[in-house]
Amino acid sequence: MPEVVVELCGIRRVFREQGSSLEVHAVDGIDLKIAKGEFLAIMGASGSGKSTLLHILGCLDRPTEGKYLLDGEDVSILNDDRLSQLRNTKIGFIFQTFNLIPQLNVIENVELPLLYSGQPIDQKRCIEVITAVGLEDRISFLPNRISGGEMQRVAIARALVNNPTLLVADEPTGNLDSKSSQDIMHIFEELHKTGRTIVVVTHEEEIARRAERIMHFSDGKIVREEKGFS
Amino acid sequence: MNLAQTIIIGVRNLRLHKVRSTLTMLGMIFGVGAVIAMLSIGEGARWEILQQIKLLGTENITIRSVKPPKKTRRAEETEGERWVLRYGLRRKDVSHIEAVCPGIDLVIPMRDVRKDVWYADRRMDARVVGTTPLYASVLNLNIHQGRFFYDYDMTKNARVCVIGAEVAERLFGFKEPLGEYLKIGDQWYFVIGILENRASAKIGTQAMTAYDVNKDIYIPLTSAFSRFGTLSITSTAGAHEALDVELDEIIVHMKDTEFVEKNALLIKSILAKRHEDEDYEIVVPMELLRQKQKTQRTFNIVMISIAAISLLVGGIGIMNIMLANVTERTREIGIRRAVGARQSDIIKQFLTETVVLSGSGGLIGIIVGIIGAKIVDIFAGLTTIVSLYFPLVAFTISVAIGIIFGMYPARKAAFMDPIQALRYE
Ligand SMILES: Nc1ncnc2c1ncn2[C@@H]1O[C@H](COP(=O)(O)OP(=O)(O)OP(=O)(O)O)[C@@H](O)[C@H]1O
Numbered sequence: 001m002p003e004v005v006v007e008l009c010g011i012r013r014v015f016r017e018q019g020s021s022l023e024v025h026a027v028d029g030i031d032l033k034i035a036k037g038e039f040l041a042i043m044g045a046s047g048s049g050k051s052t053l054l055h056i057l058g059c060l061d062r063p064t065e066g067k068y069l070l071d072g073e074d075v076s077i078l079n080d081d082r083l084s085q086l087r088n089t090k091i092g093f094i095f096q097t098f099n100l101i102p103q104l105n106v107i108e109n110v111e112l113p114l115l116y117s118g119q120p121i122d123q124k125r126c127i128e129v130i131t132a133v134g135l136e137d138r139i140s141f142l143p144n145r146i147s148g149g150e151m152q153r154v155a156i157a158r159a160l161v162n163n164p165t166l167l168v169a170d171e172p173t174g175n176l177d178s179k180s181s182q183d184i185m186h187i188f189e190e191l192h193k194t195g196r197t198i199v200v201v202t203h204e205e206e207i208a209r210r211a212e213r214i215m216h217f218s219d220g221k222i223v224r225e226e227k228g229f230s
Numbered sequence: 231m232n233l234a235q236t237i238i239i240g241v242r243n244l245r246l247h248k249v250r251s252t253l254t255m256l257g258m259i260f261g262v263g264a265v266i267a268m269l270s271i272g273e274g275a276r277w278e279i280l281q282q283i284k285l286l287g288t289e290n291i292t293i294r295s296v297k298p299p300k301k302t303r304r305a306e307e308t309e310g311e312r313w314v315l316r317y318g319l320r321r322k323d324v325s326h327i328e329a330v331c332p333g334i335d336l337v338i339p340m341r342d343v344r345k346d347v348w349y350a351d352r353r354m355d356a357r358v359v360g361t362t363p364l365y366a367s368v369l370n371l372n373i374h375q376g377r378f379f380y381d382y383d384m385t386k387n388a389r390v391c392v393i394g395a396e397v398a399e400r401l402f403g404f405k406e407p408l409g410e411y412l413k414i415g416d417q418w419y420f421v422i423g424i425l426e427n428r429a430s431a432k433i434g435t436q437a438m439t440a441y442d443v444n445k446d447i448y449i450p451l452t453s454a455f456s457r458f459g460t461l462s463i464t465s466t467a468g469a470h471e472a473l474d475v476e477l478d479e480i481i482v483h484m485k486d487t488e489f490v491e492k493n494a495l496l497i498k499s500i501l502a503k504r505h506e507d508e509d510y511e512i513v514v515p516m517e518l519l520r521q522k523q524k525t526q527r528t529f530n531i532v533m534i535s536i537a538a539i540s541l542l543v544g545g546i547g548i549m550n551i552m553l554a555n556v557t558e559r560t561r562e563i564g565i566r567r568a569v570g571a572r573q574s575d576i577i578k579q580f581l582t583e584t585v586v587l588s589g590s591g592g593l594i595g596i597i598v599g600i601i602g603a604k605i606v607d608i609f610a611g612l613t614t615i616v617s618l619y620f621p622l623v624a625f626t627i628s629v630a631i632g633i634i635f636g637m638y639p640a641r642k643a644a645f646m647d648p649i650q651a652l653r654y655e
C-alpha cells in the first residue's frame with residue numbers, strides 16, 4: 001500500500017450569491033485518495049468545478065463541508081496563517097495565466113515563495129530549479145521579455161523551489177501553442193519520474209493521456225475514472 | 231521576509247511610479263516643513279520671553295514717574311513757582327512702601343538723566359542712572375570687569391561710574407576703560423566697572439520700555455542728587471519747561487513672586503493716597519509676561535493647528551495613492567498570497583511602502599522646515615530656534631502618519647480573497 005498524500009472525504013464547496021438564495025454546489029461530495037508519486041489528471045466540462053476542487057487541494061480555499069487530509073493533517077479546519085504556511089511549504093501551484101509578477105525578473109519570481117519561508121533565500125536552489133526547466137540563460141529577464149511557454153516554465157520553477165509535497169496545475173497549457181504544451185507536459189513527465197505527486201486539470205485529452213490516472217468531472221462530482229498512458 | 235527585504239521591495243515599487251510618489255510626498259514635505267517652522271518660531275518666542283523675564287525680573291514691581299496731563303496740574307504750581315513743574319515719585323514714597331508692604335526684599339530708587347558723555351574727543355549721548363548699589367543684582371546686571379559701586383561710594387558721594395558694554399566700546403575702543411576718567415556733562419567720573427554685553431529686551435508696551443543697558447552709565451544715587459539735582463529743563467516746540475522730579479523710578483523687589491500681586495494693589499492704594507495727581511504708573515512685569523505668554527500660547531495653538539491640517543492633508547493624499555496602488559496590484563497580492571504570504575506579510579509590505587513614502591517626505595520636509603525657519607528669521611525678524619529634538623519629533627510624526635494612513639489600504643490588501651485577487655484583470 002503506497003503512502004497517501006491527499007485524502008478527501010465528502011468534500012463540498014457551496015457558493016452563495018449575495019442577496020439571493022441561489023446556491024451553487026461547485027464541488028458536490030468528493031471522495032478521493034492520491035498516493036505519493038501519483039500523476040493525476042482531471043477533466044470535465046467548463047463550470048464542472050475542477051478549479052474549485054484544485055483551489056481546495058492547493059489550500060487556497062476551504063471546503064464548505066468534508067475533510068481534507070494533506071500528509072495526514074486535517075487542512076479543512078486550519079486558520080488563514082496556517083493555510084498560508086502550507087501553501088508556502090507543501091504546495092506548488094501552477095496557473096493557466098502563469099501569474100508572474102511583471103516587475104520582478106525570472107529569478108526574483110522564482111525566489112518569491114522563499115521570501116515568505118522565514119529562511120534566508122537559497123540562490124543555489126533557485127538556479128537549480130531554473131536550470132531544471134531549461135531557463136538558465138533567461139535568469140534576469142523580465143516576464144514581458146520571454147515567451148508564454150517560458151513564462152509557464154518560470155511558474156513551474158517557482159512551484160518547485162520549495163520542494164512541495166503536492167504540485168497542482170490548473171490548465172497549465174491552456175494559453176500555450178501545441179509545441180510549448182508538449183514542452184510543459186514533458187517537464188511534468190520528468191517530474192513524475194522523480195517521484196513528485198502531481199494533479200493537472202486539463203481540457204485536452206492528449207495532455208490527460210500522459211497522466212497515470214484520469215478523472216472525469218461533471219457537476220461537482222466524479223463521474224468516471226480511467227487509466228492514462230504512463 | 232525581513233525588514234531590509236521589505237524596505238527594498240517598498241522602495242522599488244515606489245520607484246516604479248516616480249512622479250506619483252514624488253507628488254504624494256509633497257504633501258508630507260510641506261506638512262513636516264510647516265511643523266518644523268512653527269516649532270522653531272514658537273521656541274524662538276519662548277526664548278524671547280525668557281530673556282525678558284531675566285531682564286525685568288518677575289519679582290519686581292516698577293513704579294515710574296509720569297508727567298501728569300496738563301489740565302490736572304495744580305494751579306498753585308503755575309502761580310507760585312511759575313516755571314517749575316513738580317511731579318513724580320519722591321524719596322518719601324520709598325520709605326513708606328518699605329514700611330508698609332509685606333514680603334519686600336528691597337526698594338530701589340532710581341533717577342535717570344540723559345547727558346552727553348565724553349572721553350578724550352569721543353562723545354556719545356547716554357542715559358545716566360543714579361541708583362543704589364543693589365540695583366545691579368535686582369536687575370540681573372552682570373559685571374564684566376571691575377565692580378558695581380558700594381554703600382561706601384554712596385555715603386561719600388563718590389564720583390564713580392559703571393558703564394555699559396556699548397559705552398565702553400564707543401568711548402574707549404580698544405583702550406582699557408577701567409581706571410580712566412570720563413566726563414558726564416561737565417563733571418569727571420572714575421570708571422570702576424564695565425557691564426557684560428546683553429541682548430536688549432523688546433517688550434511690546436510703551437509702559438515697559440526696557441532700556442538698552444549696554445548704553446547706560448550707572449552712578450551712586452547720592453552723587454546724582456548732589457551733582458545733577460532734581461531740576462531739569464526741557465524745551466519742547468520753543469517753549470522751555472522746568473521740571474522737578476525727585477525719582478524717575480522705584481523698583482520694588484519682592485522676596486518671592488507670590489507677593490507681587492498683593493503688593494501691586496497695596497502700592498497702588500498707598501500712592502493714590504500720597505499723590506493728588508496720577509503722576510506715576512505701576513508696571514508689573516510678571517503680569518505683562520503672563521499676558522504675553524497667553525497670547526503666545528494662542529498663537530502657538532493656531533500655528534500647530536495649521537501644521538496639523540497640512541499633515542492631515544498629506545496623510546489623506548498618501549492614503550488615496552496607496553488605495554489606488556492596492557487596487558492596481560490586486561493580482562500581485564493574489565500571487566504573493568498563493569505562494570505563501572500571510573495576511574500580516576501583505577500588511578507589512580504595504581505599510582512599509584507607506585512609511586517609506588511618508589518618512590522620506592518627512593526627511594525632506596525637515597530640511598525645508600529648517601530653511602523656512604531661517605527665512606522667517608531673516609526676513610520677518612522673528613527669532614526662530616531649531617532645537618535638536620525637532621527633527622526627531624517631525625520624523626516620528628511622519629512615520630506615524632505613514633502607519634496611520636497606510637493601515638487601511640494595507641488591511642484592504644491583506645484581507646482580499648486570494649482567489650478573487652488572482653482572477654482580477
Ligand atoms: N467565488 C464564486 N462564487 C460563486 N460561484 C462560483 C465561485 N467560484 C466558482 N463558482 C461557480 O462554481 C462553478 C464551478 O466553477 P469552476 O471555476 O470550478 O469551474 P471549472 O470546472 O474550473 O470551469 P473551467 O473549465 O471553465 O475553468 C461554476 O458554476 C462557477 O460559476
Ligand SMILES: [Mg+2]
Nearest residue numbers: 050051052170
Ligand atoms: Mg477552471
